[in-house]
Amino acid sequence: MLMVRAIIRPEKTGVVLSEMLEGGFPAVTKLDVYGRGKQKGIKVGDVYYDEIPKVMLITIVNDEDKDDLIKIITKNAKTGKEGAFGDGRIFISPVEEAYTISTGKVGL
Template identity: 70%
Template sequence: MLLVRAIIRPEKVGTVLSELLSAGYPAVTKMDVYGRGKQKGVKVGEIFYDEIPKEMLLIVVEDTEKDDVVKIIMKYARTGESGHFGDGRIFVSPVEEAYTISTKKKGL
């Protein structure tokens, strides 16, 4: 199993979630997060923003589903054809075990 963490622009979340659901990936956790990437923040006029609001999506999938999920997020979280700074990042990490609390079952 793998954990896909995607940090994306807030205005892209609805589309990404809709496309994930349509592709058969309904189980997603969403969190409001704040931070900055390589650009070290954004200056708008005289104001410098070093913590930019983003959304983090957490999706646990089987190893064979990772490429599909990453492709969906990349396609629908990107701004424009070539993308822009601040579109976000995707991190993939191994998950050793998962349990459903209500059923006490192990696995997805």
């Protein structure tokens, strides 16, 4: 199992979640987060913004489903055909075990 964490632009959340559901990935945790990427924030006039609002989507998938999910996220989170700075990042981490609290069932 793998944990997929995608940090995306807030305005892309609806379409990404919709396409994840359509693609067979209904389970997701959504968090509002703030941060900055490689661009080190944004300067507008004399004002510097280093806490840019983003959304983090977290889901757990079987190893063999990772590539399909990444394609869905990257296709729908990208701005324009070429994408742009600030479109986000996807992080993949191994998950050793998962338990359903109500049933005690192990796995997804």
